[in-house]
Amino acid sequence: MSSHHRALVVGAGGLSSPVLRLLAKSRIGHVTIVDDDLVDESNLHRQTLYTDADIGRSKIERAKAAVLAIRPALSVDTVEGRFVPDTALSLLSEHTMVLEGADNLATKFLVADAAHIARVPAVQAGAVRWAGWAFCAVPGAACLRCLFEDIPSDRIETCAEAGVVGPVVGALGALQAAFAFRLLEGECPQGELWHYDALRGALRKTWVRRRSDCPLCNGEIQDLRVERYTAACAA
């Protein structure tokens, strides 16, 4: 039986490929996919939702088709565009969890802020080259700003620039899906931070605690003004 849960999936790339495949096999009731990109040949080694036949086509269109091929009865919406401050809260208000697989920290912080304000659990991850992290923030517990504080002013490498090994986003996306399954079961995986290093063959869990000076947790951030997200909020 389908659950009442509705998942918002931000980005339809490397992390979200396993997320969407596994959500389709869960009892989630609804999935909304947000992305603005087309499938490129260079994506295929890590974005396992897509095949050669999808090159040049809309990711959300092909992602929806892939998910429905797994579970035809699943309710799936798509939003062609970027996850941006103007629409973030209205989108989140229609969902019970958000799984974020964006390729830039501005969007990651936007998702974290919006989810905290909307009181929706946020399952987030980041990966580059051989390693990455996955984290679940639930209302009332540590958030992404408790962990990384703010968008770095320095340039941070992305998958598009530095590359990422396919199994790294595969493993971290599966960890995100595991968080989602636990939320579906009514568990509260608060503050868990997983680190995966494929080159060392190491998977490690640490805990993130609420920081007393976190501007999101202590209520200093109550809106999603664009200036706060310095980079373009590409999904």
Next chain:
Amino acid sequence: MAVTVRIPTPLRTLTGGADEVPADGGTVAEVIENLEANHPGMKDRLCDDKGVRRFVNLYANDEDIRFLDNLETALKDGDTLSIVPAIAGGR
């Protein structure tokens, strides 16, 4: 004190590709100074003039040093210091 420092992939260019390096120091600050001596450029990647950079986390034996004594967190022989930077990618 001899400690092991776990190096994340973005910083391995400074350690010749090593994912772990030994370092000496009785506090996190001393270990960072020792890292800088052996792997020049490391301190700037970890710290700014206010302390540890906001998008870098340091874990002393899996405990966030912000909840210990920050850069003055004491380390003993055999301890592990893990560097966890913000990693953006995923799409």
